[in-house]
Amino acid sequence: MADSLSLKTRTTILNLPRHRAPAIEVQDLSLWYGTFQALHDVTLTIKSGIVTALIGPSGCGKSTLLRSCNRINERLGYVSTTGTVKVLGHDVYGPEASAIQVRRHVGMVFQRPNPLPLSIRDNVLFSHRLHAERKATRAEEEAMLEQALREVLLWDRVKDRLDRKATVLSLEEQQKLCIARLLPTKPSVLLMDEPCSALDPEATRAVENLIWDLRGHYSILIVTHNMAQARRASDECVFMLMGRVVEHSETEDMFVAPQKPETSEYIEGRFG
């Protein structure tokens, strides 16, 4: 409970930009893996600058929904979709949209930390080097590197070994690095697919704190299995079941007074 208090207290201090356009607008999104329909007419608006948690039992489509927002689902090759997903007003499935550009603006953090088998430095600068119109100078790169690593509170721990392989870091540090490497291209939305599920409680707390610190600067959509985590580290909650959105409300409201019977049953731990 102490954790949840400390996080929520900081909510009030943050000055949230409420006026911005929605971060993500999903309209009638249906998605099939081959012939299996994983999402059914999902319509959802994710507000800018806050943390929104996607919760629901295994197989409810929350990860699928998340992975539709940066089109990483398409890697599988047998995925088909109907409907639209707009990120900051731009349809990412539109005819002109390229998945490459979408992913530059929509960063993703995975369940298992997956730093590339490169140095810490090359990991952080990877996407910037891909996307920069002009090659950054050495000094610019160093500045970017330090800023990104400072933002994820990793700078002091790794500044002396920036050229070591990222895969030698602890899991917690790896996951923080995976967040840091999104920052140099200045994404507007961060998608996180159970970012703490491979971490121990201490590391989970550290990464949660970090996510909460990034809030406001980025719009964050996070999938979690962990009810307590959703409760203490999100502003709004979306409850999904069988590929449909059941309920979407402020986190406090969902946990205190859920509107739908399925939601309260799930939150109380009667299934899932």
Added chain:
Amino acid sequence: MAANAYPPTAPPGQPAWAAALDTRNSAWWQDLVMRVVVMAGGISAILFIVAIFGFIASQGIEFIVHRLDLGALLTGVRWEPTVEPPSYGALPLIAGTAFITLVAMAIAVPLAFGAAVYVGEFARGKQREWLKIGIELLAAIPSVVWGVIGLHVMKPVIQDLFGVQVGLNVLNAGIILGLMAAPIMATIAEDALKAVPDTYREAAESLGATKWQVVWKVVLPHARPGLSAAVLLGIGRAFGETIAVLMASGHRLMIPESIFDSAATLTATIAAELGEAAVGGDHYQVLFVLGMLLFVITFAINLTADWIVRGRRRQA
């Protein structure tokens, strides 16, 4: 056989299961026999290697001990075993082998890596399966067929295309060897690519990398040891190939000075001359020394490839 009787009878004073613990039934015997059989298969490779090396060495040992001048053999430029007095300078053969192998690799490496990257990273589903079958079939084409292609297809093509007199030359043999080595190299290279965890590709793609950027910046660097091993095994293959090079190279016993010169290799020379050399004579024995040289070189190449791959695994 009383001990194998079932159900076992307990000696007086012991429970029945105690006797059953010592039962050597048919499954026990079957296990023993099969262990011995598979062990024989397993260690036969080592036995054959040792035996073959021993045989090759024994055939040339008398010459090696009494008359071998290694320096003259390795650097001598005249290979004239039937002239009086005979001259055994293997440099033309070594140079021919090296030159042809070099040309073969220049052709095989891009072809094999291209095929591996396409099959492993770009092709999907049915297409991928068909391509893999194609590569395996290509690897199974007998080398004499490749030799015929060199002799009857490549030769006029090279003569017309480059306006040269001799169509059986280093280029011809290099092309043929390159095409022969490429499938096995592609298969090994594709295995190396497959060993790169998919999470790396997913991570790079989620950062906005194109397919090619993923391959170039993440997959290929990570697979480098396996790819090096593929090249080394391809070199070993090209080194050891005999009949196809004999047919395509023109088999001229002189140091080739350009890719349009005919040349001879170590293997082809052994194949061409061993039948005519008097058994036990100097010529016969020198050919076996060449065989040992080949053996040592290919052995070193394979060991190096193995060492690279293992070193990588330990590091990972």
